Amino acid sequence: MVRDPEQASLFPSSARVVVGDPSDPEVLHDALDGxxxxxxxxxxxxxxxxxxxxxxxxxxxxxALQAPARIALMTTLGVTKPTTGHDWKRRAERLVRASGLPYTIVRPGxxxxxxxxxxxxxxxxxxRRWAGSPDDGVISRAQIAQVLVAALTSDAADHKTFELVAEKGNAPADLDPLFAALxxxxxxxxxxxxxxxxxxxEPAAVISDLAALRGRF
Structure with missing residues (x-):
């Protein structure tokens, strides 16, 4: 699902792309079907x-989910450093943890x-890395995508939250041992x-959102 129609062309023809506002219930109903x-x-x-x-x-x-699904949420390294943007990402993390769904939360550099x-x-x-610069750690978009997709099918990644960076060296042959160590x-x-x-x-609306999601799945 993408917000920008121009991004739809970035996907292979085999992908079903839904264009629209990701907070629109009608659009989500179509995107989440099955x-x-x-x-x-x-x-x-x-x-x-x-x-x-x-x-x-x-x-x-x-x-909008009508049945349980595995969630992989990307936020950001440094999300616990108070800023307006970080605080809303952190609140989103809390919603996922409260949902009762299997999930992985990835905080990339x-x-x-x-x-x-x-x-x-x-x-x-x-x-713990709050410099607010690449000194905190770096990661490629391809590496982030690899980890997010792998987390969807890894029991070892379930109910795990972690920061993700890349350092000099070889790519891991298997991500499960990394997930399992967390x-x-x-x-x-x-x-x-x-x-x-x-x-x-927290704002009353945020507390209400958490209460409404607890035990839903």
Whole structure:
């Protein structure tokens, strides 16, 4: 599913592409018909659009699903560093964790700043890299896609949240050992995340969204 009609041409002819607003229930009903896995990669750098782009589509997908599906959500490395955009991404993460669905949340580093020999994937937890620059870690879009798609069918990746960067070295032959080494999620936030977005201080609408999703699946 894409928002921009021009992006539809980027997909092979064998792919069914739905063009529309990812928070529109009617569009989602068509896009989600019969799916068993959903990968969410939407995002914006504009604070004014943060709730609409970083949060609302995730809520809309979870609301629109008529049967359980595996979720792979991409947010960002540094998501626990308070900013308007990060906070809405973090709220989207919490919705996924509260949904009762199987899921994986991937927080990639800076896109496509890789050197040609940076193929070794490193999965981190706790979101401790807050420089706000490629010094935090880099990753290619192709590597992100590989991890998101692999997570959809990996039992070892279920209920896991992690930061994803690439370093110098060879690509892993198998991602499952990397997933298996991670601590599972046991609360609304990822393992070892900073406790700096108190639920008690959240907007009433966000708390209501969480309550409505708990136990839905």
């Amino acid at each position: 799916v068993v896995g959903v990968v969410l990669t939407q995002g914006t750098y504009r604070d004014a659009d943060a709730e609409r782009v970083n949060y609302r589509p995730v809520k809309a997908v979870l609301d 800076w896109f496509d700043y890789n050197e040609p020999d940076q193929h070794h994937l490193v999965l981190l937890q706790g979101d 601590a599972p999620d046991t609360a609304l936030d990822g393992p070892y995340d900073r406790d700096n977005l108190a639920l008690a201080d």
